[in-house]
Amino acid sequence: MASGAPLGVFDSGVGGLSILAQLRRELPHEDILYLGDTAHVPYGARPDEEIRALTDRAITALHRLGVKAVVNACNTSSAFSLDHLRSRFSIPIIGLVPAVKPAVQATRTGVVGVLATPGTLRGTLLADVIAQWADPAGVQVLKAVSTELVPLVEAGQAGSARTREVLRAILRPVADAGADQLVLGCTHYPFLAGSIHAEFGDQFTLVDSGAAVARHTRNTLDRAGLLHDQPTPGQTTYLVTGDPDAARPVIATLTAPSGHNGNKSTRAAPPLRIEPITT
Ligand code: DGL
Numbered sequence: 001m002a003s004g005a006p007l008g009v010f011d012s013g014v015g016g017l018s019i020l021a022q023l024r025r026e027l028p029h030e031d032i033l034y035l036g037d038t039a040h041v042p043y044g045a046r047p048d049e050e051i052r053a054l055t056d057r058a059i060t061a062l063h064r065l066g067v068k069a070v071v072n073a074c075n076t077s078s079a080f081s082l083d084h085l086r087s088r089f090s091i092p093i094i095g096l097v098p099a100v101k102p103a104v105q106a107t108r109t110g111v112v113g114v115l116a117t118p119g120t121l122r123g124t125l126l127a128d129v130i131a132q133w134a135d136p137a138g139v140q141v142l143k144a145v146s147t148e149l150v151p152l153v154e155a156g157q158a159g160s161a162r163t164r165e166v167l168r169a170i171l172r173p174v175a176d177a178g179a180d181q182l183v184l185g186c187t188h189y190p191f192l193a194g195s196i197h198a199e200f201g202d203q204f205t206l207v208d209s210g211a212a213v214a215r216h217t218r219n220t221l222d223r224a225g226l227l228h229d230q231p232t233p234g235q236t237t238y239l240v241t242g243d244p245d246a247a248r249p250v251i252a253t254l255t256a257p258s259g260h261n262g263n264k265s266t267r268a269a270p271p272l273r274i275e276p277i278t279t
Contacts, residue, residue, distance in 0.1 A: 001068045001091065003226045006031040006237075007217075008067030010058050013041030013154050014247070015188030016073030017254045019096070020236070022214035023071065027221070030234040035062055035277065036251075038242030042150040043076045044117025044186070051119055055081040056088070057279040061239075063089055068226050071217055072096060073187050075116060079123025092220050098185030099209040100129040104139045106205060107181050113174035113204065115144045116185030126185065142177055144170045153188040156250045164195045171196070175203050184208040191254060239277040248274055 007030045009016055009023065014036055023032065037043075037058050043051050055077040059070055069092040072078050072085070078095035085093045098120065103112040112134070120126055121143050134141045152163045174182065182204035184190055190208050221227045228234070240247045252272060 001226065003068065003228050004230070005066050005068035006033045007221070008032075008059070008062035008065070008070040009034045009073050010037075010055070010062060010070060010077070011035075011074040011187055012037050012043040012054075012077060013150070013188070014038070014250055014254055015150065015153065015186060015191075016071075017251065018187050018190040018208070019071060019073035019210050019213055021255070022210035023217060024236075026214035026218045028233055029230050030228050032234060032236045033062060033065055033067060033239060034236060035239045035279075036241070036247065037279065038154070038240045038247050040241065041154055042117070042147065043074065044119045044150055045147045046119065048080045048119070051077060051080045052084055054279075056084065058241075059085055059089065059093070061277060061279045063091070067091065069094065069217070069221060069224070071213065073213070075186050076119035076123075079120050079125050082125075092224060092226075094213065094217050094220055095125075096187065096209055096213060097125040097129055098183045099207045099212065100126070100141065100183055101133045102212075103181035103183045103207045104133045104137050106207070107139055109178045109180045110138065111140045111142065111177055111179040112181040112183060113142045113144055113171065113179040114183040114185045115146070115171070115189055117150065118145055118147065120185050121145055140177075142174045142179060144174050146170050149192065150186065150188045153191050154250065156253060158191040159195055163192065164199055167192065167195055168199050171200060175200055179204060181205050181207055236273070238272060238274040240274060241277060241279055244274045244276050248272065
């Protein structure tokens, strides 16, 4: 496999853009094919087997396009697919698991919350990291679940009144139990940071796995001799299984410098390359 081949990034929809932002910081020279399965999002409430099958179709599509590695930028998909994917494809597959370890290391109250989809909460990856890090440290992990938040982010409503209402209802018990760390166990949720802060102020430190996954991806590519050392900035192409025109404004908002981190940029953004794909 040539180091000049693109890196594949996959999510059920636009959530993986929160991981893409970190990958771009860590790997500015890589060409990236981002595949969002927007025709089938959300995955979170689907049966395990269906999540595995949809993921398989998406990664097969990226593999056919010649990617050198895949970042499975979806906690729900990772929870049911990593072993299967690694047995099927010889390229590196980097998966996600909610960032329980840093939250356990940082908590002062001994209580951490994990906000995730139903699929991620019932998968074994989360149970494994709780058993490995939280249980031995005597840290209590409180799970908060929603099937509504992912569709709200997909609809471009991360900051809406309805989103804040949902967050208020599901996170109030976690706040009342004294949690000081909140693990964002779904890649859509970093886009909710503004709404969570608006509702809960400084009650929680928000913890996600984006920066760690980006570092891990760089190390994985480096070890495999697959880092791209072209001098020019890498290109990003967005492939969506749903309607590209519907995805465009949401992708534009979530990838704009002001969309995620609150910084305003005066530079004009280059046009987005968004194309349809069938998986
Ligand atoms: N971004 C996905 C995750 O990290 C969302 C899953 C869904 O589609 O429900 O879990």
